[in-house]
Amino acid sequence: MDSPLALYRRYRPETFAEVIGQEHVTEPLRAALAGNRVNHAYLFSGPRGCGKTTSARILARALNCERAPIADPCGECDSCRDLARGGPGSIDVIEIDAASHGGVDDARDLREKAFFAPVKSRYKVYIIDEAHMVTTQGFNALLKLVEEPPPHLRFIFATTEPDKVIPTIRSRTHHYPFRLIPPRLLSSYLTELCELEGVSIEPTALPLVVRAGAGSARDTLSVLDQLLGGAGPAGVTYQLASGLLGYTPDTLLDDVVDAFAAGDGGGVFGVVDRVIETGQDPRRFTEDLLRRLRDLVIVSAVPDAPATGLIDVSGDQGERLVAQAARFGRAELTRAADLVAAGLTEMRGATAPRLLLELICARVLLPAADHGTDGVLARLDRLERRMSIAGSAPAEPAAPAPAAAAPVAAVPTAVPPTPVPPAEKLAAPVEPDPMPEPDDFDPEPPEPVEPVASAPAAEPAPVATPAAPPAPAPTGSLSLVDVRRLWPDVIAATQRKRRVTWIHLTQNSQVVGFDGTTLTLGFNNAGARGSFEGGSAEVLQEAIREVVGAEWRIECILDPGATAGGAPPPADPGFPAAPAVSAAPLTSDPPPWDTPAAAEPAPEPPAPRRPRMADIQAEAEAEPPHDPDEAVDLDDADVDAESGAELLVRELGAQVIEEIPHG
Incomplete structure (x- = not known):
């Protein structure tokens, strides 16, 4: 049993309607054929494998169709069947390869045979492929024939380099430039072919096949034919396509991009080592990395680029690109792409490509070493990104400012309702009588507490305690x-x-x-x-x-999977309000029970006085068997503030958060 023909031969278009991606050429040609306004000479130019020779054969079939003038060949007459995909060919349609028949002698031979009438068709058609290989003498020998051919003669020149066709020939032809096929159109075409062949192909493998074909239908079908031949029961998978075509797997590209975003030098050079250890080409890896950075630059400028088809990627890969682009600034991405592009140029012909690849990665990781505009903009991007993440957190501590103007409100928030013993100790040195209970404290001085209760009195407590982070x-x-x-x-x-x-x-x-x-x-x-x-x-x-x-x-x-060991233990579980008590003397005025005059609302807040650490010192000295009358004076300025802080830590289990300067 004979092997099947190659894909590009089995699915070669037979009408202009089957030619994909060349509507700007096929539509005018169909209109000219339907209106019987066909020229005597045509010049088809464009990249290889984009349909020039195929369109020339379709044009020859349509010219010799028995139903002519017609836009597309009928496919039923003898001429159409002879020039069909698997037909024997027609003696009146001659294809010449100019690469081997481009001399002046070949042109003279063609000129002598061209004057003979066609055998059984309406026109004798010469399709000269690779026309740019015809020598200048050969073109000059054909010039008179192309300029004034007999009525039964038609010329179709196909070339990838139209500039090499002499101007005297180009001026006597209708020039139709062919173009590369768009990736999305080529992807849908490949999907249809795989369905016709009965082989499944993963969506992530299609972009690799299209990229390998580089917009050429013939080259793309050749690559797909190779993958279909090596596909197993699972069809054409991403691993199969990336392995056979030599492209870098997406996992490596994701790892190196994430490492660049985090500034992780170990991760970047670890990926480079994996590239070398797996036998991949450093130049190909650099090229793939540059392509990934190009996609990220586009996604950074147009976040919906994957969804709109601006870049040809699968759905899940598009989501990864959007997430990766959000980690970079535009200046960072542009600088990295420029460095990789310059390094890729340097790697051509280099004897140590790994060394150059590592140097490229080092330059990308160190924007601070770049004193040019790109390096400065990259550093600004990092600062702006950190500021956007942190938000306005540094401005939040300004909230306790109203509490400083309201000394009365700070004390009830600092004194907890449950632990009564610490409050009683603090009250002992102040008055000979015991301090009133917390339940009786609120009704006793109603007038000074109420006007200040509207102020944000509860806010200083979260600032002084370790639980303050939820505030910003x-x-x-x-x-x-x-x-x-x-x-x-x-x-x-x-x-x-x-x-x-x-x-x-x-x-x-x-x-x-x-x-x-x-x-x-x-x-x-x-x-x-x-x-x-x-x-x-x-x-x-x-x-x-x-x-x-x-x-x-x-x-x-202890471990991410182990039971949490807990946060640093508090100073003393028995005194949960100790941090608030330690902070109150540092940020507020003396308590309202200091003097009888303090119970009266003052028209203006009193001037700030030094922290009342002496109260705590007096409380320590007021323990029995000492006489309460011999307690230390509350206004004694000789009491050391540092000893008061030590007393807070020893007696109340408090933790001094910050010391604010006096005055």
Whole structure:
């Protein structure tokens, strides 16, 4: 049994209606044939495999059809059957390959035979393929015949280089330029052919076949014929197409693009190593990377490019391109594409393509080393992206400002309703009588509390406690992907502050979760987690404030899959309001029970006084068996503020968040 013909021969068009992607040529030709306005000489030019010779054969069939003048050959008469796809051919239609018959002697032989009338057809048609190979002497020998042919003679010249056809010949022909076939039209055509052949093809493999064909129908069908021949029961898969055609898999391109976006040098050079270890060509990888960057540049400018067909990709790959383009700025993408394009030019003829590929990747990763316009714009893109992620978080601490003008409202928010003993201790040095209970406190001074109750008195408490991060709303826009992208910069900031923290973050932990307010770190052993919680969490929070501009809570666990080890424990579970108590003397005025005059609403807020750490010191000295009359004076300026802070930590389990300068 004979093998079947190649695809481009089995499915060669037989009418102008079957020619795809050349409507600008086929429609005028059909109109000229139907109106019997056919010229004596035609020049078909265009890239290879786009339908020039096929259209010349269809034109010859239509000219010699028994039903002429007709736009398309009928396919039923003898002439049409002889010139059909599997027909024997016609003696009156002569095809000449000018590559081997382009000399002056061949032109003279053609001129002598051309004057004989056709044997059984209406016209004698000469199809001269690769017409640009005809020598100048050969064209000059044909010039008179082409200019004034006998009535039964027609010439059709087909060439890929019309400029090499001498002007005297071109001026005597009707020139029809053919074009490359659009990718989307070619993809749909290949899908139809696969259905006719009964072989399935994955949608992700179609772009590879179209890309390999480069817009040529004949070349594309040759590639598809090769894939169909090697297809198994699953049909033409993406792995089969990428492996046979030598293209870089999308997974490698996705990995290197994600590493570029995150500034991960290890990931980038790891992909380069995988390219070399799998035996792929570094030049082809660089070319595929440049094509991916080109797609990202287009998607960055036109986000709906995959959906509208501006770029020919499958649906899932289009979603990945949109997500990847969102991680870059336009200047970053343009700079990276320029660097890769310049490196691809340098790689031609290079003896060490891997070295050049690694240098290209190093240049893309280091925009700070580029002092030109592209490097500056790339760095600006990164800063703008971080600011857009962080939002207006640094401006949020300004909210507690109204509380500073309302000293009375700050105390009820700082004193918790449940833990009564700490409040009683604070009241002991102030008055000989015991301090009233929290339940009796609100009705006793109703007048000073009510005017200040309308002020945002509850806001200072979240600022002073570790649960403050939910306040800035813009930080909620961050995702785990954004945090991992900014993580290298955060680690670099911790290296400048504390090297032990940097070692823990780079060797013993990784980011495993983020919910908008809490950052979860997974540690590979319990010892590293305990060491990190001993003082590195605060350093990490400072680095996050510098890089991201937000306040996050740090939670440490043993493993991403293990049970969470919990966040750093609070100072003392028995005194949940201790941080608020420690912060109240630092940010507010003395409590209203200091003097009887303080109960009266003042027309203007009193001038700020120094923190009342002396109250805490007096409370410590007021323990039995000391006499209450010998308690330290509340206005004693000799009491050291630092000893008061130590007393807060020892007695109340508080944690001093920040010290505000006096006055």
